[in-house]
Amino acid sequence: MSTPRELVAQMTLEEKCSLLSGLDFWHTKSVERLGIKGVMYSDGPHGLRKQDDQGDHLGVNDSIKAVCFPAACASTASFDRNLVRQIGEAVGNECQHEQVAVNLGPAINIKRSPLCGRNFEYMSEDPYLAGEMAVGIIQGTQSKNIGVSVKHFAANDQEHRRMSSDSVVDERTLREIYLPAFEAAAKRGKAWTFMCSYNKLNGEYASQHKWLLTDLLRNEWGFDGIVMSDWGAVSDRVKGVEAGLDMEMPSSAGVNDAEVVKAVREGRLDEKYVDLCCERIIEVHNRYLEHADPSTPWDKEADHELAGKLGADCMVLLKNDDGILPLKDGEKIAIIGEFANKPRYQGGGSSHINSFKVTSLLNAVEDKPGTCVCYAQGYHIDSDDEDAALVAEALEKAKAADKVVVVAGLPDNYESEGYDRKHMRIPPNQNALIEKVAAVNPNLVVLLYNGSPVEMPWLGLAKGLIEGYLGGQNVGTANRAVLWGEVNPSARLPETMPVKLQDTPCYLSYGGEGNTAVYSEGIFVGYRYYTKKEMPVLFPFGYGMSYTTFAYDNLRLSAGQIKDTDTVTVCVDVTNTGKVAGKEVVQLYVSDRESEVFRPVRELKGFDKIELQPGETRTVTFTLDKRSFAYWNTKIHDWHVETGVFDIQICKDADTVILSAPLTVESTVEIPETFTEDSITLDIRKNPKAMAILSGLLKGGLSAIFGDDKPETSDAASEAVGDEMMEAMMAYMPLRGLISFSQGKINHEVLKSLLDQMNA
Ligand code: BGC
Numbered sequence: 001m002s003t004p005r006e007l008v009a010q011m012t013l014e015e016k017c018s019l020l021s022g023l024d025f026w027h028t029k030s031v032e033r034l035g036i037k038g039v040m041y042s043d044g045p046h047g048l049r050k051q052d053d054q055g056d057h058l059g060v061n062d063s064i065k066a067v068c069f070p071a072a073c074a075s076t077a078s079f080d081r082n083l084v085r086q087i088g089e090a091v092g093n094e095c096q097h098e099q100v101a102v103n104l105g106p107a108i109n110i111k112r113s114p115l116c117g118r119n120f121e122y123m124s125e126d127p128y129l130a131g132e133m134a135v136g137i138i139q140g141t142q143s144k145n146i147g148v149s150v151k152h153f154a155a156n157d158q159e160h161r162r163m164s165s166d167s168v169v170d171e172r173t174l175r176e177i178y179l180p181a182f183e184a185a186a187k188r189g190k191a192w193t194f195m196c197s198y199n200k201l202n203g204e205y206a207s208q209h210k211w212l213l214t215d216l217l218r219n220e221w222g223f224d225g226i227v228m229s230d231w232g233a234v235s236d237r238v239k240g241v242e243a244g245l246d247m248e249m250p251s252s253a254g255v256n257d258a259e260v261v262k263a264v265r266e267g268r269l270d271e272k273y274v275d276l277c278c279e280r281i282i283e284v285h286n287r288y289l290e291h292a293d294p295s296t297p298w299d300k301e302a303d304h305e306l307a308g309k310l311g312a313d314c315m316v317l318l319k320n321d322d323g324i325l326p327l328k329d330g331e332k333i334a335i336i337g338e339f340a341n342k343p344r345y346q347g348g349g350s351s352h353i354n355s356f357k358v359t360s361l362l363n364a365v366e367d368k369p370g371t372c373v374c375y376a377q378g379y380h381i382d383s384d385d386e387d388a389a390l391v392a393e394a395l396e397k398a399k400a401a402d403k404v405v406v407v408a409g410l411p412d413n414y415e416s417e418g419y420d421r422k423h424m425r426i427p428p429n430q431n432a433l434i435e436k437v438a439a440v441n442p443n444l445v446v447l448l449y450n451g452s453p454v455e456m457p458w459l460g461l462a463k464g465l466i467e468g469y470l471g472g473q474n475v476g477t478a479n480r481a482v483l484w485g486e487v488n489p490s491a492r493l494p495e496t497m498p499v500k501l502q503d504t505p506c507y508l509s510y511g512g513e514g515n516t517a518v519y520s521e522g523i524f525v526g527y528r529y530y531t532k533k534e535m536p537v538l539f540p541f542g543y544g545m546s547y548t549t550f551a552y553d554n555l556r557l558s559a560g561q562i563k564d565t566d567t568v569t570v571c572v573d574v575t576n577t578g579k580v581a582g583k584e585v586v587q588l589y590v591s592d593r594e595s596e597v598f599r600p601v602r603e604l605k606g607f608d609k610i611e612l613q614p615g616e617t618r619t620v621t622f623t624l625d626k627r628s629f630a631y632w633n634t635k636i637h638d639w640h641v642e643t644g645v646f647d648i649q650i651c652k653d654a655d656t657v658i659l660s661a662p663l664t665v666e667s668t669v670e671i672p673e674t675f676t677e678d679s680i681t682l683d684i685r686k687n688p689k690a691m692a693i694l695s696g697l698l699k700g701g702l703s704a705i706f707g708d709d710k711p712e713t714s715d716a717a718s719e720a721v722g723d724e725m726m727e728a729m730m731a732y733m734p735l736r737g738l739i740s741f742s743q744g745k746i747n748h749e750v751l752k753s754l755l756d757q758m759n760a
Contacts, residue, residue, distance in 0.1 A: 025055025045105020088140020120451020349417025
C-alpha cells in the first residue's frame with residue numbers, strides 16, 4: 001500500500017486542494033482514482049450526534065437516535081479518569097457501529113466565567129483537572145480506533161460574539177490557564193485531531209494562527225494529527241493552510257479550495273504546505289479506515305444503563321444538615337417540580353443528542369420498592385411566572401410529606417451554545433416555590449439541574465442540596481440512587497460556586513468591549529482568585545460530601561529537598577471512618593510559600609479517586625515533577641521553579657487543607673539577566689555575581705547606595721529617615737543614579753565598562 005506521501009505525490013494540485021475541505025456538512029472528500037476515501041465526522045462528546053442530509057451545527061435538525069451520557073459539567077465532577085474513559089469507549093463503539101471516523105470532542109475550554117453559554121460542555125475552571133479528564137475520554141474513544149477532535153483551540157471562553165471576538169491573553173496566563181489542558185490532550189492523550197476555535201487569539205484568527213497551530217501544537221507539543229476548523233471558522237483559507245489548518249469544515253463548495261490553488265499558482269503559497277496538510281489528512285483517516293468495523297454492536301439499552309450508573313458518580317452532594325439524606329424506605333416523600341418529570345439532562349446546540357429514551361426521576365422511582373412518593377408539578381419549566389394552582393397543590397403535598405425533594409434548575413433557553421447568560425439566577429417562579437415549600441416543610445432537599453453555577457437565595461432554608469448538573473438521559477436512575485443511598489455520592493465540584501455574579505474574577509471585563517475581550521484577571525481564574533482574596537463562596541472548588549466520613553493520616557514525602565529536575569513521591573493514608581462504603585476524591589495542591597511573581601495560594605497538582613469499605617485504609621500515592629512547582633517565566637519563555645519552600649497540601653477542597661508537608665525545591669536553571677543603567681539596586685543585589693563586581697568597583701561612601709556601608713548622613717533630616725528607610729529607598733535607585741551621587745567620579749563610560757563586566 002502506498003504511503004500518504006506517495007499518494008500525495010501522484011495528485012494534481014486541484015485534487016490536493018479539494019482534499020482540504022469537507023464534501024458537505026459532515027463528510028470529507030475522496031480521490032477515487034487513487035483509492036483515497038472520505039470519512040464522516042460527527043458531534044459529541046457525551047454521545048453521538050450523527051446527522052444525515054439536513055446537516056446543521058446548531059443542534060436544530062434531528063440526528064439519529066442515540067444515547068446521551070452525562071455532559072462534561074457533570075462527568076468532570078466525578079473526578080474519575082476511568083469514568084470518562086468509559087464514556088469515551090462507549091461513544092467510540094457507537095461511532096464504529098455508525099461508521100463515524102471522528103467524534104467532535106471533548107470540549108475543554110476553561111470556565112472563565114459562569115456566564116459562558118457552553119460551560120455545560122466544558123470541564124472545569126482548573127486546567128490540570130480539565131487536562132486529566134480530557135486524556136481519559138480521549139484514550140477511551142481512541143482505544144476503539146475512532147478519533148477525537150479536541151476543541152475549541154484556543155481561548156474560546158465566551159459565546160458572545162463567538163465568531164469575531166478577539167481573546168487578548170498574556171503569555172503567562174495562556175500557558176498556565178488556557179493551554180495546559182490542550183497540551184495534555186496532545187502530549188498524553190495523543191488526540192488524532194484538534195478543532196481550532198472561531199475566535200481570534202491576540203489579534204489573529206485561531207484558524208490561521210501559525211504560532212498556535214504549528215509552532216506550539218506541532219513543533220512544541222508533538223501533535224501529529226489533523227487540525228480542522230470549527231464549522232465556519234475559516235477567514236483566510238490560504239493563510240490557514242500555511243499556518244497548519246489542514247481541514248476546512250464544512251464544505252465551502254469549492255470556493256476556498258480554488259483560492260488555495262490560485263495562491264500556489266501565483267507563488268503566494270508554497271505547495272509544500274498543501275502537501276503537508278494532505279499527508280496528515282490521509283494518514284489520520286487511515287487510522288480509522290484500516291480498523292473500521294461496522295459490525296461493532298451498539299446495544300443502546302446497555303449504554304442507557306451505563307449512563308445511569310456513571311451518572312450517579314457525577315452527582316455532587318453539597319449540603320446534608322441533620323443527615324436528611326439518604327432518604328429512607330418507608331418515609332413519605334413529596335417530589336416537586338416539573339423537572340422531576342421532564343428532566344433537563346443536556347445542553348442545547350451542536351452537542352445535543354437525540355436520546356432514544358429518557359428516564360426521569362419520576363420514572364425511576366415508579367418501581368422502587370418501599371418508596372412512598374407523591375408528585376406535584378409546582379411550576380412551569382418554560383415560564384418565569386408562578387402558577388397559583390400549581391403552587392397550592394405543591395404546598396399541600398409538601399405539608400403532608402415527611403420530606404420534600406424540589407427539583408429545580410435552568411430551563412433550556414437560560415443556557416445554550418451560541419449566547420452567554422446575563423445573570424446566574426434560576427427562574428423566579430422556581431426560587432419562590434422553594435421558599436414557600438421550606439415554610440411548610442423544613443425537611444427540604446433541593447436537587448439542581450444546571451450546566452453552570454446558579455445563585456441560591458434559599459440555600460439557608462434547604463437542609464439537603466444535590467448539584468445534579470446535566471446528568472444524561474438516565475439522570476432519573478442516577479438521582480434515585482443518590483437520594484436513597486443506593487449509591488454513596490462521591491462527586492466534587494469542578495468549579496467554584498460563587499455567592500453572586502459580581503464576585504466572579506472576570507466580572508468587570510467578561511464578554512469584552514466590542515470584539516475585544518481582554519482577560520484582565522490573568523491567572524486568577526476560579527479558585528485561584530477566590531482563595532487569594534479570601535472571598536466567601538457558596539461552595540469551593542473540589543467540594544462535595546459523602547454519606548460516610550474519611551480520615552487522613554501519615555502524609556509523607558520521599559524527600560525533603562529535591563532539584564527541579566527530580567521527582568518526589570507523596571503518600572497519604574485515607575481511612576473510611578463511617579458506616580457505609582464510599583468513594584473519596586483525594587486532592588493534592590501545591591502552594592509556593594514565597595515568590596517573586598504573583599502566584600495563586602494553591603494549585604491542584606494531583607487527585608485520585610478511591611473506594612473504601614467501612615474501616616478500610618488505603619495509601620494514595622502521587623508523583624510530582626517540575627511542572628507541579630513551576631510557573632511560566634516570560635523572560636525565558638519556559639516553565640521555571642523558583643528555589644524555595646513549597647507546601648504539599650492534601651485538601652478536602654480548594655479552601656480546606658487537611659495535611660501539609662514542606663518541600664524545598666532547588667532550581668537548576670539560572671535566569672539570564674541583562675543589566676542596564678536603569679537596573680535598580682534591589683535587582684542587582686539578588687544576583688551575587690553582578691553584586692560582587694559592583695561592590696569591588698565601588699569605594700567609600702558610594703557603596704552605601706548598595707548597602708555595604710551606612711550612608712554618610714550628617715544632617716538631621718537624614719537621621720530622621722533612619723537606616724531602614726534609607727536602605728529601602730536606595731533599593732529602588734537605578735545604576736545611573738551613581739552619576740549624580742558620585743560627584744563626578746562616575747560617568748557613563750565608567751558605567752558602561754561596569755555593565756559589560758556585570759553582564760559578561
Ligand atoms: C461548534 C462545534 C461543533 C461544530 C459542528 C460548531 O458550531 O462550535 O463545537 O463541533 O459546530 O457541529
